[in-house]
Amino acid sequence: LIDSPRTRFSTGRSFLDAGIALLAFVLVCAGLNALLPFPEVDVVSAELRFFKKHQDEFDTVFIGSSQTHHQISPAIFDRITSEAGHPTRSFNLGINGMFPPESGYFLERLLSAKPRNLKWVFIELDELETRRFPQAEASRRSLYWHDWERTSLVLQRILDTVRPGEGLSFSRKMVEVFTPRPGRSDARDRFFFHSGLFAKNFTNIGRKIDLAWWSSHLGKQGAPPKELGRDGDGFVPQSRTMSAEEIIAYETGLKDAVASVEFRFVSPATEQAYRQWAEEVRKIGATPVFLVPPKATQVKLGFPPESGIAENVLLFNDAVAYPQFYRHEMRVDADHLNRVGAEEFTELVARKFSQLLQEQQIP
Amino acid sequence: MLFIEFRFFWFFLVVFSVYWSLRENRSRKIWLLVCSYIFYAAWNWKFVFLLMGSSALDYFVGTMLARTDNPRARRGWLMLSLGANLGTLAFFKYFNFFIASAATLLAWLGLPASLHTLNIILPVGISFYTFHSMSYTIDVYRGKMRAVSSFLDVAAFIGFFPQMVAGPIVRAATFLPQLRTLRRFSDVDVRGALVLFLTGFIKKACIADALAPIVDRYFAAPGSFTAGSAWVAITFYSIQVYCDFSGYTDMAIAAARLLGYELPVNFRFPFFAKSMSDFWHRWHISLSSWLRDYLFIPLGGSRGPRWFVYRNIMITMLLGGLWHGAAWTTVIWGGLLGLALVVQREWQHWTGHGEQARPWTGWLGWALTMYWFCLALMVFRCLNLSDALVAVESFALFRSSGAQDLGVWMLWLVVALGILHWMNFRGTFANWWRRGPDPVFAAAYGCVAATVLLFIPQHYTPFIYFQF
Numbered sequence: 001l002i003d004s005p006r007t008r009f010s011t012g013r014s015f016l017d018a019g020i021a022l023l024a025f026v027l028v029c030a031g032l033n034a035l036l037p038f039p040e041v042d043v044v045s046a047e048l049r050f051f052k053k054h055q056d057e058f059d060t061v062f063i064g065s066s067q068t069h070h071q072i073s074p075a076i077f078d079r080i081t082s083e084a085g086h087p088t089r090s091f092n093l094g095i096n097g098m099f100p101p102e103s104g105y106f107l108e109r110l111l112s113a114k115p116r117n118l119k120w121v122f123i124e125l126d127e128l129e130t131r132r133f134p135q136a137e138a139s140r141r142s143l144y145w146h147d148w149e150r151t152s153l154v155l156q157r158i159l160d161t162v163r164p165g166e167g168l169s170f171s172r173k174m175v176e177v178f179t180p181r182p183g184r185s186d187a188r189d190r191f192f193f194h195s196g197l198f199a200k201n202f203t204n205i206g207r208k209i210d211l212a213w214w215s216s217h218l219g220k221q222g223a224p225p226k227e228l229g230r231d232g233d234g235f236v237p238q239s240r241t242m243s244a245e246e247i248i249a250y251e252t253g254l255k256d257a258v259a260s261v262e263f264r265f266v267s268p269a270t271e272q273a274y275r276q277w278a279e280e281v282r283k284i285g286a287t288p289v290f291l292v293p294p295k296a297t298q299v300k301l302g303f304p305p306e307s308g309i310a311e312n313v314l315l316f317n318d319a320v321a322y323p324q325f326y327r328h329e330m331r332v333d334a335d336h337l338n339r340v341g342a343e344e345f346t347e348l349v350a351r352k353f354s355q356l357l358q359e360q361q362i363p
Numbered sequence: 364m365l366f367i368e369f370r371f372f373w374f375f376l377v378v379f380s381v382y383w384s385l386r387e388n389r390s391r392k393i394w395l396l397v398c399s400y401i402f403y404a405a406w407n408w409k410f411v412f413l414l415m416g417s418s419a420l421d422y423f424v425g426t427m428l429a430r431t432d433n434p435r436a437r438r439g440w441l442m443l444s445l446g447a448n449l450g451t452l453a454f455f456k457y458f459n460f461f462i463a464s465a466a467t468l469l470a471w472l473g474l475p476a477s478l479h480t481l482n483i484i485l486p487v488g489i490s491f492y493t494f495h496s497m498s499y500t501i502d503v504y505r506g507k508m509r510a511v512s513s514f515l516d517v518a519a520f521i522g523f524f525p526q527m528v529a530g531p532i533v534r535a536a537t538f539l540p541q542l543r544t545l546r547r548f549s550d551v552d553v554r555g556a557l558v559l560f561l562t563g564f565i566k567k568a569c570i571a572d573a574l575a576p577i578v579d580r581y582f583a584a585p586g587s588f589t590a591g592s593a594w595v596a597i598t599f600y601s602i603q604v605y606c607d608f609s610g611y612t613d614m615a616i617a618a619a620r621l622l623g624y625e626l627p628v629n630f631r632f633p634f635f636a637k638s639m640s641d642f643w644h645r646w647h648i649s650l651s652s653w654l655r656d657y658l659f660i661p662l663g664g665s666r667g668p669r670w671f672v673y674r675n676i677m678i679t680m681l682l683g684g685l686w687h688g689a690a691w692t693t694v695i696w697g698g699l700l701g702l703a704l705v706v707q708r709e710w711q712h713w714t715g716h717g718e719q720a721r722p723w724t725g726w727l728g729w730a731l732t733m734y735w736f737c738l739a740l741m742v743f744r745c746l747n748l749s750d751a752l753v754a755v756e757s758f759a760l761f762r763s764s765g766a767q768d769l770g771v772w773m774l775w776l777v778v779a780l781g782i783l784h785w786m787n788f789r790g791t792f793a794n795w796w797r798r799g800p801d802p803v804f805a806a807a808y809g810c811v812a813a814t815v816l817l818f819i820p821q822h823y824t825p826f827i828y829f830q831f
Contacts, residue, residue: 014553017805024809032817140821199369203813206821 029203036207037214038109039144043095046225047234048109051093055115060090062234063103063110064124067293067335068094071342072122072349074233080350086357088120092234095227097136099129100270101153104277105145111280118286120353123277125290125301125313128157128270130190137193143201149276151198157269158191164267237339240332247328254296254326254334258319261298271307278309289353292317294325294345296334311361314352316345364405366614367568367819374402375618378524382622388545392519395622399524403488410486413451414522420447421496422517425503429510437504444500448493455489460689488528490686494653496521499535501657508536516542525618529611531629531649538624546623554804556620558796561812563613568819570780571607574599581769582744585754592769593757597737598777600744605633608647632788634781637728639703642736654683669712676708677701687743692751696743703735 038045051061062072074090081088098106103124136142159173168176177187229236242250265271274290281288288309292301294316303310319326330341337345364371378398385391404411424444428437453461462479469476499517502508511517520538521527581588581596588596609630616626629649636642643651662675677698684697741758745751757763786792796804 013801017801020802021805021809021812024806025813026809028810028813029816032813138821196369203816205816206819208818209821211817 032204032207033202036204037210039140039207039210040213041140041144043225043227044098044106044141044144047093047095047227048106050225050228051091051110052113054091055113056117058089058091058115059117060088060120060122061110061118062090062092062094062122062124062291063098063107064094064122064291064293065098065103065126066094066096067295068092068122068124068291069096069227069234070094070236070238071293071337071345073235073237073343073346075231075235076343076346077350080347081354084351084354084358086354090120090233092229094124094234097133097141099126100124101128101150101273102145104153104273105147105150107277108280111284114284118284120289121281121286122289122291122349123274123281125266125274125292127266127301128153128273130154130158130194132190132193143197146194146197146201148198148202151194153269153273154194155191156272157267158187158194160267160269161187235342237342238332238336239339241338242328242331242333246333250296250328250331250334254319257296257298261300261320263300263302265304266301271303274303275307275309278312288312289314291349294318294322294337314349316348322348364402366611366618367564370405374398375621379621383548388543389515391546392515392542395524396515396519396522399519399522399527402524403522403527406487413486413489414492414527415518417448417451417493417496418518418521419514420444421500421521422511422514424500425510425517426512428500428503441500441504445497448497452489452493455486457685457689464691491530491532492521492527494532494650495526495535498532498653498657499539502534502536508539511539523619523624525615525622526626529608529615530647531612531615531627532653533626533649534653537627541624548623551621551623553621554797554801556617557808559613559620560617561808561815563610563615563617565815566606566610566613568610569815571603571610572820573818574603574606577769577773578603578744582746582750582754585745585750585757585765586763587765588757588763588767588769589765590757590761590763591771592765592767593741593754593763595769595771595773597741597744597754597758598774601634601737601740602777602780604740605630632784634733634784635729635788636732637725639700639707639732639735642732643704650683650686654679658682669708673705673708676704680704691748692742692745695748695751696739699735699739699742703732703739 038048051058060074060077062068062074069092072092072094074092077090078088093106093110095106107121107123133142159170159177162168162173162176177191227236228234266274278288290303290309290313292313292315296317298317298319300315300317302313302315316322316325324330325337325341325345330337330344332338364374378394382391382394385394400411400414403414421444424440427440431437431440466476499511499520503510516539519542520533520535523533523538526533578596578600581592582600585593585596612629616628619626627649629647631645631648633642633646636645659675659679662678663671664675665672680697680701681694682697684694684700687693687696738755738759741754742751745754753763757765796807799807
């Protein structure tokens with residue numbers, strides 16, 4: 001290889017050749033990306049597989065983070081809706097750490113199997129998550145959902161944080177992010193981080209393990225994931241008592257949050273994301289419902305009226321309206337309810353939902 | 364920043380584009396130097412100053428050597444350069460090793476002493492760039508080359524990013540003349556360089572990194588594995604080290620070549636060596652030739668009585684072992700390989716056979732060479748001497764109390780890789796990729812590169828030689 005005779009390159013043609021190489025590279029990456037099996041991402045893949053196997057048994061699903069996973073009991077939800085005359089058969093697909101846009105990606109994978117009986121899709125509402133989580137950065141979980149659509153949403157959200165409200169153009173925002181200036185390094189860092197994950201995901205780095213997994217599990221029945229809980233419905237309640245120090249910190253934080261309560265619309269990127277997901281849900285004949293669990297933050301998110309999805313939001317992060325969920329006896333930490341709190345919260349969600357159906361406020 | 368990381372790709376794209384768009388040689392060298400320091404700073408910016416200091420000192424010593432003919436003064440300047448370079452290396456790399464060894468020795472002699480080690484970070488590539496640097500002052504001292512008047516040239520030579528961190532160890536006399544002339548893009552063998560880079564990438568990312576977890580598993584606790592596993596582990600480790608280091612070298616040579624510079628060949632199919640001396644003409648050639656020219660020959664080389672030559676061989680190999688790492692296992696590794704060279708010479712002396720005569724040129728010579736290389740490598744890889752004893756016993760005597768099995772069946776991988784390597788050795792893959800028009804090559808290259816990425820691990824493993 002080293003001592004072989006040389007081939008002459010003309011500078012002009014080398015640009016064309018580089019373009020051809022790049023095009024071939026991109027096409028093969030895209031082709032492989034489309035052909036490769038869904039990546040094996042611990043609980044995500046296991047829950048998707050389980051749901052797809054039983055998808056026609058359910059008409060209601062809950063999608064979201066640990067605040068859905070630990071706080072929504074399908075058994076209680078179904079009992080209450082049934083008592084209210086709107087019987088449902090629900091399943092909790094909440095997964096710890098699943099924030100938008102990952103939850104949107106998960107939702108799309110779920111809907112791609114076209115579940116026939118699905119009528120209601122509860123999606124946890126939050127701003128698009130752009131932060132870096134050092135403990136999970138190198139994991140496949142942080143990588144697998146970085147397709148073009150999700151990555152562009154995240155990047156747009158990062159750009160949204162640059163001088164918000166000033167109506168800057170896209171190019172101006174890019175210049176702002178990349179101009180060395182105090183306070184910009186975080187946005188720049190996150191921009192590079194998510195772009196890097198997109199590149200890694202698009203180029204299928206290390207995806208041989210998915211091929212190996214797929215071939216070794218071909219035709220085999222996997223056991224239901226333990227994350228589905230004791231009843232196999234996806235609900236796993238938590239039972240921890242906060243320490244005295246944690247209670248003080250929690251109550252102080254809550255007092256501050258209540259004092260600075262605000263209502264605002266989600267960012268444009270988040271709105272766009274939720275609109276797309278709502279559209280996907282409606283395409284299969286189901287209705288999206290957006291849910292904000294009783295978390296410590298008292299920022300009440302909503303969609304602008306022109307978004308077309310503003311009416312389907314159920315907000316519960318209101319310490320004044322729902323003080324029962326904010327007593328420390330009901331919580332395991334600032335963001336999560338314990339079993340008693342979760343059961344009470346599920347009851348309230350079910351009643352509210354039934355009431356809206358009754359009043360035909362949800363189509 | 365590793366050659367197999369995405370960010371290196373972007374980094375190199377910028378370096379390459381700007382480099383070739385500059386018209387003046389001086390501007391290009393400044394650009395290369397800046398990029399080299401950025402490349403090094405990506406690991407730890409503080410040590411860039413050490414690199415600059417080393418370059419400045421050797422430039423200064425070179426200049427002073429050129430100004431005087433007084434042998435004593437010249438020797439003094441050389442000693443300053445050697446003292447500073449080896450002193451830096453000794454401090455950063457060997458200080459804790461010497462202190463710990465001294466404490467152990469004193470305790471063994473019944474004189475326990477409380478000697479404190481320091482929390483020292485080993486600057487990456489220090490063993491390589493100090494050797495680059497020293498080759499300049501030694502060659503100027505010996506009159507093999509003239510002192511360079513431009514500090515920029517010396518700094519660019521020592522800091523040249525493709526070879527700075529893990530070689531090949533480039534001689535000043537080889538590289539500095541290349542820096543003096545303006546490189547032309549039309550002279551660059553782009554196709555050859557790209558194929559070489561991809562070859563190195565495949566060796567490192569697809570082979571070495573894939574074998575690493577199996578090897579690591581064995582060497583974490585050699586005593587708990589069967590004797591068969593010892594053979595699997597050491598065979599895999601030999602391939603891992605070779606693919607890791609020669610892969611890095613291939614990428615370094617290719618990156619340099621794309622910028623118009625030639626770096627020396629570092630590996631020539633070492634697994635086909637038929638004797639230990641033949642092996643050292645094929646494995647890490649730039650280091651073995653450096654040690655030969657700057658240590659073995661000054662010690663007296665092959666001239667003089669046999670025992671004197673054997674002493675020179677042993678000193679060279681023991682120090683060569685120590686260069687690889689601050690541990691007794693690496694020193695013993697060097698000693699074992701030195702011993703093999705001594706035995707080979709003694710055998711040749713007794714039988715009257717030269718280097719090319721039987722049995723060293725036949726299968727037996729190959730088998731003995733590989734066996735001894737693996738045995739020495741076993742010691743090299745072990746984390747401590749007690750592990751090394753267990754592993755060597757398992758490998759050499761087929762005796763182990765361990766029950767865990769790595770799976771001997773995995774050796775089929777070795778057979779497959781061996782066939783590929785043999786085909787390459789025979790030149791099967793030598794030039795077929797040169798055929799066909801450039802656009803076809805470009806498209807094929809893009810397709811192969813995209814496919815290769817499927818087979819690399821999700822997480823990067825640092826190059827083994829970075830720790831040296």
